[in-house]
Amino acid sequence: ISDSDAALAHGLFEDLHPADAADAVEQLSYDQQIALAELAPRVFGGEMLAELQDDTRADIINELDPGHLAEAIQDLDSDDMTLVVEDLDPEMRARVLAEVSDSDRERLESSLAFEEDTAGRLMQREFVAAPTFWSVGNTIDHMRRAGEDLPDLFFEVFVVDEAFKPVGSIPVSRLMRCGRDVRLADIMVAPQAIIRPDRDQEEVAYLFEKYHMISAPVVDDDGRLSGMLTVDDMVDVIQEENKEDMLALAGVNEAGSSDTVWSSVRARAPWLLVNLGTAVLASGVIAMFEGAIAQLVALAVLMPIVASMGGNAGTQSLAVAVRAIASRDLTVSNAARVIWREFAAGAVNGLIFAILMGAIAGVWFQSFTLAWVIALAMIINLACAGLAGILVPLGLKRFGADPAVASSVFVTTVTDVVGFFVFLGLGAMVLL
Amino acid sequence: ISDSDAALAHGLFEDLHPADAADAVEQLSYDQQIALAELAPRVFGGEMLAELQDDTRADIINELDPGHLAEAIQDLDSDDMTLVVEDLDPEMRARVLAEVSDSDRERLESSLAFEEDTAGRLMQREFVAAPTFWSVGNTIDHMRRAGEDLPDLFFEVFVVDEAFKPVGSIPVSRLMRCGRDVRLADIMVAPQAIIRPDRDQEEVAYLFEKYHMISAPVVDDDGRLSGMLTVDDMVDVIQEENKEDMLALAGVNEAGSSDTVWSSVRARAPWLLVNLGTAVLASGVIAMFEGAIAQLVALAVLMPIVASMGGNAGTQSLAVAVRAIASRDLTVSNAARVIWREFAAGAVNGLIFAILMGAIAGVWFQSFTLAWVIALAMIINLACAGLAGILVPLGLKRFGADPAVASSVFVTTVTDVVGFFVFLGLGAMVLL
Numbered sequence: 001i002s003d004s005d006a007a008l009a010h011g012l013f014e015d016l017h018p019a020d021a022a023d024a025v026e027q028l029s030y031d032q033q034i035a036l037a038e039l040a041p042r043v044f045g046g047e048m049l050a051e052l053q054d055d056t057r058a059d060i061i062n063e064l065d066p067g068h069l070a071e072a073i074q075d076l077d078s079d080d081m082t083l084v085v086e087d088l089d090p091e092m093r094a095r096v097l098a099e100v101s102d103s104d105r106e107r108l109e110s111s112l113a114f115e116e117d118t119a120g121r122l123m124q125r126e127f128v129a130a131p132t133f134w135s136v137g138n139t140i141d142h143m144r145r146a147g148e149d150l151p152d153l154f155f156e157v158f159v160v161d162e163a164f165k166p167v168g169s170i171p172v173s174r175l176m177r178c179g180r181d182v183r184l185a186d187i188m189v190a191p192q193a194i195i196r197p198d199r200d201q202e203e204v205a206y207l208f209e210k211y212h213m214i215s216a217p218v219v220d221d222d223g224r225l226s227g228m229l230t231v232d233d234m235v236d237v238i239q240e241e242n243k244e245d246m247l248a249l250a251g252v253n254e255a256g257s258s259d260t261v262w263s264s265v266r267a268r269a270p271w272l273l274v275n276l277g278t279a280v281l282a283s284g285v286i287a288m289f290e291g292a293i294a295q296l297v298a299l300a301v302l303m304p305i306v307a308s309m310g311g312n313a314g315t316q317s318l319a320v321a322v323r324a325i326a327s328r329d330l331t332v333s334n335a336a337r338v339i340w341r342e343f344a345a346g347a348v349n350g351l352i353f354a355i356l357m358g359a360i361a362g363v364w365f366q367s368f369t370l371a372w373v374i375a376l377a378m379i380i381n382l383a384c385a386g387l388a389g390i391l392v393p394l395g396l397k398r399f400g401a402d403p404a405v406a407s408s409v410f411v412t413t414v415t416d417v418v419g420f421f422v423f424l425g426l427g428a429m430v431l432l
Numbered sequence: 433i434s435d436s437d438a439a440l441a442h443g444l445f446e447d448l449h450p451a452d453a454a455d456a457v458e459q460l461s462y463d464q465q466i467a468l469a470e471l472a473p474r475v476f477g478g479e480m481l482a483e484l485q486d487d488t489r490a491d492i493i494n495e496l497d498p499g500h501l502a503e504a505i506q507d508l509d510s511d512d513m514t515l516v517v518e519d520l521d522p523e524m525r526a527r528v529l530a531e532v533s534d535s536d537r538e539r540l541e542s543s544l545a546f547e548e549d550t551a552g553r554l555m556q557r558e559f560v561a562a563p564t565f566w567s568v569g570n571t572i573d574h575m576r577r578a579g580e581d582l583p584d585l586f587f588e589v590f591v592v593d594e595a596f597k598p599v600g601s602i603p604v605s606r607l608m609r610c611g612r613d614v615r616l617a618d619i620m621v622a623p624q625a626i627i628r629p630d631r632d633q634e635e636v637a638y639l640f641e642k643y644h645m646i647s648a649p650v651v652d653d654d655g656r657l658s659g660m661l662t663v664d665d666m667v668d669v670i671q672e673e674n675k676e677d678m679l680a681l682a683g684v685n686e687a688g689s690s691d692t693v694w695s696s697v698r699a700r701a702p703w704l705l706v707n708l709g710t711a712v713l714a715s716g717v718i719a720m721f722e723g724a725i726a727q728l729v730a731l732a733v734l735m736p737i738v739a740s741m742g743g744n745a746g747t748q749s750l751a752v753a754v755r756a757i758a759s760r761d762l763t764v765s766n767a768a769r770v771i772w773r774e775f776a777a778g779a780v781n782g783l784i785f786a787i788l789m790g791a792i793a794g795v796w797f798q799s800f801t802l803a804w805v806i807a808l809a810m811i812i813n814l815a816c817a818g819l820a821g822i823l824v825p826l827g828l829k830r831f832g833a834d835p836a837v838a839s840s841v842f843v844t845t846v847t848d849v850v851g852f853f854v855f856l857g858l859g860a861m862v863l864l
Contacts, residue, residue, distance in 0.1 A: 319682030
């Protein structure tokens with residue numbers, strides 16, 4: 001695509017919606033992206049940079065000229081501006097901050113003072129506030145006057161008291177429907193949630209989702225209105241958190257479409273190392289029964305089936321549990337019932353597949369004893385799998401860790417060790 | 433909780449926000465939910481029913497009295513009304529439809545005529561449309577007059593031509609900011625997307641996410657504006673699709689917090705059955721090398737390690753691929769590069785863990801030959817795992833299937849079969 005013709009590159013991207021332009025850039029390899037940034041920096045306008053995925057943006061913006069960057073972001077709302085600037089290296093960030101206007105710099109610095117992934121980082125500082133005693137007419141006139149100082153898009157007017165604390169909100173659509181004389185105090189509703197800037201973005205996104213909120217006020221330490229969060233930003237947060245959960249369950253630290261081989265290796269090797277440790281542990285269990293296997297090779301042939309079924313059942317329980325924890329469906333009040341259900345579902349499936357596998361093993365190896373050894377091992381391992389699948393993520397959460405991270409390694413360790421130990425142990429006891 | 437005191441139950445739920453009331457109900461077991469529905473049907477108001485998760489709602493509404501249901505839903509917007517009614521049994525649905533007003537019945541019937549999970553089902557029929565030649569003042573006056581016929585909440589006014597086709601949209605916030613004399617034609621922008629009612633909800637949600645849309649017009653076959661989709665409904669769709677992907681990857685057909693043991697068993701048994709089939713297949717591979725194992729039990733001890741590492745690496749690639757397909761980051765134009773990356777990342781990780789595991793096996797069993805047999809098997813299996821992890825979901829997608837469903841079973845089959853075959857085959861060749 002980008003074989004050194006800057007004018008052509010500009011032409012190609014010019015007519016695209018920023019989101020489409022960002023998508024096109026995502027399709028390129030890392031090297032191509034960097035080449036494009038050097039060749040045709042003007043392709044990377046402010047809105048398009050804001051649309052890029054975090055990892056792609058971080059790669060590209062550090063290659064751009066600080067002066068160009070400062071110019072590109074100047075027309076963005078403050079939340080998008082923060083999004084772009086937060087990924088810069090410290091030195092680049094200082095140079096860009098030196099180039100933007102005083103008011104933008106002030107806003108950026110106070111946003112960047114909040115932790116990453118908090119409401120304070122995400123909020124935009126442009127919002128519409130009106131005192132309780134104003135009428136609908138006052139508010140509309142104010143908005144017509146304010147013009148450029150208002151956010152590009154907003155959905156609610158926040159009603160504030162004398163101390164600038166948010167006491168109500170009014171959807172713009174309701175404001176339009178009411179006569180000019182109606183007082184704001186009479187049509188406002190209490191805000192569904194008032195967000196503190198240090199609140200984790202995942203919790204905030206959950207509130208938006210639960211209450212179908214469109215925007216929410218953010219307050220400072222004194223409870224004064226200082227910013228606004230909107231649902232379109234929350235959609236990105238929800239997707240990001242879902243992606244993290246899904247990748248964490250599979251043992252991948254992070255992933256982007258333009259990842260190189262090397263970054264993929266680094267994101268996955270740590271969990272493969274942990275898995276190697278647990279696999280060696282499971283092999284140690286097998287090694288305890290070397291004598292039995294040497295006498296009856298059928299044990300070696302069948303043992304992976306018990307472990308595999310346990311691993312599968314455990315992964316099922318785990319996915320259900322992680323999902324339920326993320327959506328707040330699994331809480332202290334119903335934990336006991338859900339734990340029981342997972343155990344029982346594992347045991348029932350264990351019974352079903354014990355009968356099936358027992359029959360297969362019995363016919364295959366012409367041994368009734370082997371059939372019921374594998375059947376019993378299957379029931380025990382699938383019941384343990386159900387328990388491990390729910391208790392591991394609950395335990396991780398209890399200790400303040402992310403229930404998705406590392407949990408599948410723990411669960412498969414349990415199912416491998418229990419599966420091999422019970423099957424080989426029973427086999428050694430009964431068959432030899 | 434619900435031990436037969438209806439008044440108490442009503443009192444408990446009365447002051448709760450519908451979303452909180454729905455959450456409280458979700459925490460109950462299936463039996464408790466049904467008991468509560470029989471005891472205190474008035475707890476289940478329209479808005480609260482709309483907030484319930486699909487499976488919980490389906491359980492409860494069929495236990496309620498059709499007359500109560502018809503009354504409960506009458507004040508809902510048409511999209512929420514459809515949501516409640518679509519889960520009813522055919523007989524109940526007919527009885528509820530008989531009780532609602534004529535205009536509601538007509539709207540419900542036309543919504544229900546669309547397939548489930550399409551834009552037509554999700555859209556609401558209340559929206560604000562204005563002709564191009566109106567001024568801002570005309571529009572505001574119209575909204576003040578229309579009052580109750582307008583949707584509860586809306587974010588954009590759709591501008592339509594003489595044929596009632598949507599030609600533009602104006603955020604309400606922009607409308608408020610402009611003087612009364614400004615003509616709509618001068619401030620409208622072309623709609624980012626015009627949705628056809630048979631469009632799949634997942635695709636629509638993707639458009640909302642990509643373009644940060646707040647609402648979108650839905651048109652009928654003649655291109656006439658017939659409904660509206662809003663971002664808050666899309667948040668639910670996004671969560672639902674993410675949940676489906678995550679559960680599908682783990683081999684669970686569906687899951688809700690109030691599932692019984694039996695419904696959990698049914699949702700998981702099919703995939704366990706498939707897994708049993710592939711596990712038996714893998715065992716068949718092992719059985720081919722029974723002679724080798726009988727002579728050298730170390731092969732049986734080490735073989736699960738090769739399979740487990742392959743399974744893990746394959747799951748990593750798979751999660752990255754499924755996620756990239758869902759977010760449209762993985763397309764035809766970059767598929768070759770991503771396939772190469774997954775293969776190469778698998779091979780590099782294979783090399784790293786081949787060295788590590790070779791050293792462990794060499795020390796453990798005091799055999800240099802065994803060390804390099806397991807090392808070579810590890811490299812081959814992890815490279816195959818990377819390939820399978822990306823090719824299986826791409827293949828499923830190519831054939832029109834959901835790339836998340838069934839893919840992990842295919843991938844672990846590949847890694848088990850390749851892992852056992854290569855390791856035992858090499859071992860038998862070299863060591864005996």
